[in-house]
Amino acid sequence: MRVMLMIKGDPELGAAPSEELLAAMGRYNDELKKAGVLLDLAGLLPSAEGRRVKFSGGNRAVIDGPFAESKELIAGYWILQVKSMDEAVEWAKRVPFEALSRIYPGEYSAVREIEIRQLFEPEVLTHLPSATRPASGRYLTGL
Numbered sequence: 001m002r003v004m005l006m007i008k009g010d011p012e013l014g015a016a017p018s019e020e021l022l023a024a025m026g027r028y029n030d031e032l033k034k035a036g037v038l039l040d041l042a043g044l045l046p047s048a049e050g051r052r053v054k055f056s057g058g059n060r061a062v063i064d065g066p067f068a069e070s071k072e073l074i075a076g077y078w079i080l081q082v083k084s085m086d087e088a089v090e091w092a093k094r095v096p097f098e099a100l101s102r103i104y105p106g107e108y109s110a111v112r113e114i115e116i117r118q119l120f121e122p123e124v125l126t127h128l129p130s131a132t133r134p135a136s137g138r139y140l141t142g143l
Contacts, residue, residue, distance in 0.1 A: 001082060001085075001118055001119075002079060002082075002118070002121065003079070003082055003088040004077050004119060005078045005088065005092050005095075006115045006116075007075050007077065007112065008073065008075060008114070009073065009075040010047045010066070012046065013048040013049070013066070024096035025096060028094060028096050032091065037080045037081055037082055037087075039079040039081055040077075040078070041076070042076060043076035044075055047066045047073050048065045048066035050067070051065060079119070085118070088116050092114045
């Protein structure tokens with residue numbers, strides 16, 4: 001199964017990771033690679049650099065960042081190929097948050113979390129009740 005580990009947060013504009021944080025994350029990412037579970041990863045720039053497109057009533061509006069709900073935003077992600085959700089949880093527990101809290105002291109790093117979600121794939125549909133499967137046979141993957 002493929003899962004996405006999403007690290008929550010929104011660092012301040014101009015905040016850059018230190019050598020210590022880069023080294024700690026590099027070691028963690030190397031462990032993921034050596035275990036053969038890492039498919040993709042990326043850190044995201046602060047929301048102040050981002051935009052949203054809001055769809056409402058047939059209209060589209062572009063909203064410039066930063067976005068207020070910073071604790072709900074995604075600061076980065078990993079996509080892993082694992083055997084189970086339990087394995088994904090074990091990998092998430094190993095993320096070096098200690099290095100993050102030394103680099104970004106205060107509220108930004110006081111409480112962090114990683115959300116883990118399984119990617120939507122055709123195999124997942126076989127586990128869904130037939131009433132919830134798409135009638136067209138088209139899936140959200142490979143569009």
